Amino acid sequence: MNDFRLAKDVRPARYALHFDLDLERWTFTAESTIGLTLARRAPEVTLHSVDLDIKTGGDITAVSYDLESQTATLTLATPLPAGPAELRLSWTGSIAEKLRGLYRSTRPGERYAATQFEAADARRAFPCFDEPEFKARFTVEVVHDAKLAAIANMPIERTEDLPRGRRRTAFRETPVMSSYLVAFTIGPYEATPPATTKTGVECRVWLPKGTADQAIYARDAHVRAIEWLEEYTNIPYPFGPKVDAIGIPDFEAGAMENPGAITYRTTLLAADEKTASTATFKAVFSVAAHELTHMWWGDLVTMAWWNDIWLNESFASFVGETCTAALNPEWRFTRDVVSQNTPAFNLDSLLSTHPISMEAKNVDEANERFDAVTYLKGQGVLRMIENYLGENDFRSGVRIYLDRHKWANATAGDFWRALDEASGRDVTGLATAWITEPGHPLVSCSVRETTTGLTVDLKQARFFSDPALAPTAQTWPVPLVLRYGTRAGAVSETRYLLDKAAGSVELPGATWYFPNGGGVGFYRYAFDDRSIALLATDIAKLTPDERLSLLDDQWALARANKATVGQVLNLVAGLKGEDDLYVLRTLGDILAWLNHNALRPSTERAFRELVDATFRPQLEKLGWENREDDTSDEREKRQLVIGALGHSAAAADVRAEARRQIRAHLDGTTRLQPDVAGPIASVAAIEGDGALYDRYVSRMKEAQQTDPQEENRFRFALADFRDPAIVDRFAGSIFTDLIRDQDRAILVVRMHGLAHAREAGFRTLKASWDEFVTKMDPGGKQRSATAPGQLTPKKLVEEAVAFLQSKQTPDIKETVAQAVERMRIGSANAERMSGELDDALGRIAQPTR
Incomplete structure (x- = not known):
């Protein structure tokens, strides 16, 4: 794939999509009317299309394809004038074997068709402007076997029975959203009874026949998470009156945040006391909260381009896990969040890592960014910044950002400015280093015992897993949280921003210290021998989160020699x-x-x-x-x-x-x-x-x-x-x-x-x-x-x-x-x-x- 991007002078406003699906032959025919806004007169239009046969006739006299840019250029019978216009298309395609675009799924004796469009595979189902900033409204109509259920982003508006056992199902128009969020599926699904949130959002889980009775826990998890997220964001659920959670027999990822029609692996929905472990219940709730967080981060406010995919995924990880922890206090879920730093640290300690926010010149590069750095390092950095600012200022910044950019696109800079505004502090300066620099620091700690307590001398350098790599000149503004025990037997805490290569901090009355209080910091740390000796006798006074951090840190140091x-x-x-x-x-x-x-x-x-x-x-x-x-x-x-x-x-x-x-x-x-x-x-x-x-x-x-x-x-x-x-x-x-x-x-x-x-x-x-x-x-x-x-x-x-x-x-x-x-x-x-x-x-x- 090359680095082609669509021109901005032709923009979609609405798509009316019609699909006729043949699950026996795994083929489909389709047509659409696209409402456009043009900045200039256009004798031809270029949009994205992959493996689709676009028909000539009517508005279109010729079609030329560019496989490298995944586009089709349509030569028009009559040039479209500047301003509003309509473009009518028809095409055919195959319901694909690979789990992307409009694809097939099976169980013994059963056939399904489903969509998976992120990052850029809507173009495999319908010709479109398949970049996140081209937001539009979508209506979807599907003709299918009448014995099968049809589900899409929005509720059903009407159905019509057709000859030969077929049915036309038309869905309501969506709010404005990016093409990668369009979703529909057809198959022998059955649903749980609905459950409704306090604000009237109706939630169901759809699963293959014979398993929906196992999904009551997952359905109720969606209800609880929506209610929490509405309060946290101060914005009602944005995408209409319903949320369907759909378990597809074959699904590439864990789940996908299509508004109103969230798709999942079946194991993340079909879980009840007869079949599922405690760990599975945690995963069900956590993933549901993650996907529902996307309704605000990613769906309502969308990154302008894929180099800011972390704005979607880091926030969904951080806020989703915050929601999970808040609603399930018996799980003490912050330990899970601390443990999630490990795969992020492991990837980020490689020379071949990448920054949280990094240019993605094309979709191939964007697809490689769905990794532990984007999801989990991003989550760890956000948690560290929230701890630095305080929960209230952080949440105020979140609300400013979401309200200011709802139904539009935004960048990392937009979010940092909202936090600056809410907190009155220079969050932009602090955060920019963490999201634009690859890697993370190792903070080396050495202690001096004084008559008044302890003085801890600190040095930072980039941490590499490979001991053969030479240090870099990188430094980060590291918001350290140091917990320490006092001579009086109490445990105290102090904060210190290490924004240079070295520094020192006084701990009055201290007898031992731990340099990553609560395990909230995204940095490695190393003790000198005396620091280890002081801590050893009081290690039981560390919280579980801190003991977990200590053990993981020591193992990372051993692997780095x-x-x-x-x-x-x-x-x-x-x-x-x-x-x-x-x-x-x-x-x-x-x-x-x-x-x-x-x-x-x-x-x-x-x-x-x-x-x-x-x-x-x-x-x-x-x-x-x-x-x-x-x-x-x-x-x-x-x-x-x-x-x-x-x-x-x-x-x-x-x-x-x-x-x-x-x-x-x-x-x-x-x-x-x-x-x-x-x-x-x-x-x-x-x-x-x-x-x-x-x-x-x-x-x-x-x-x-x-x-x-x-x-x-x-x-x-x-x-x-x-x-x-x-x-x-x-x-x-x-x-x-x-x-x-x-x-x-x-x-x-x-x-x-x-x-x-x-x-x-x-x-x-x-x-x-x-x-x-x-x-x-x-x-x-x-x-x-x-x-x-x-x-x-x-x-x-x-x-x-x-x-x-x-x-x-x-x-x-x-x-x-x-x-x-x-x-x-x-x-x-x-x-x-x-x-x-x-x-x-x-x-x-x-x-x-």
């Missing part, structure tokens, strides 16, 4: 009594990486004992089954510790019990509780044989019609079988009809991260690239290119680097560079850490059992 694996394991050993879910989860992630990448025969026994000693006390406390008085944390911890003991600790008793329980579940003797079903299926597979693998496949297929959660957990567990013949069999099945298109890249990613499966996974990726990966939607192709970034064995890394570089195309240029950099860093870490493990484990005394 600024700390040793021994120092990390000392911290792990010191947290054996840790009870917090999110800290335990981070411990589990660290130990799992070492398990798959750094273990040697000489270190295996001591390592397994360390993992066992870390997690077994929790299993003994919690047991295998949920209790009526369990907290949500306890339900998730049970899930976590079964997985850690079965995989990283290789605990024989845990593996045997998992096999016993999964057989009873598959036999129908007992049904596994949803909170433990996933890890039990995973652990039972480790030593499973071909017969058990066949039963997993059968259960996955059976559940496809009735239980998306069950289908998902058994599909996911197929990667855990370790028998080499079964590993090869599973790898060979990924790009067959056994696995849906939407799940193929996800399973390829998973296989690359598992020691027993990564070689087979990479062989499958290589063999399938030309036939399958190149034809995937942008997200699937990027995930596939990302997968080898987890590889660490030196020979495999060399092969994968050469392969990815040979397959690089403009739409995955950044993704390939990041994967290559990750492989080289990870391989060096695995080799170094495997050498350090012997000594590190020898220093940690393990209890015998």
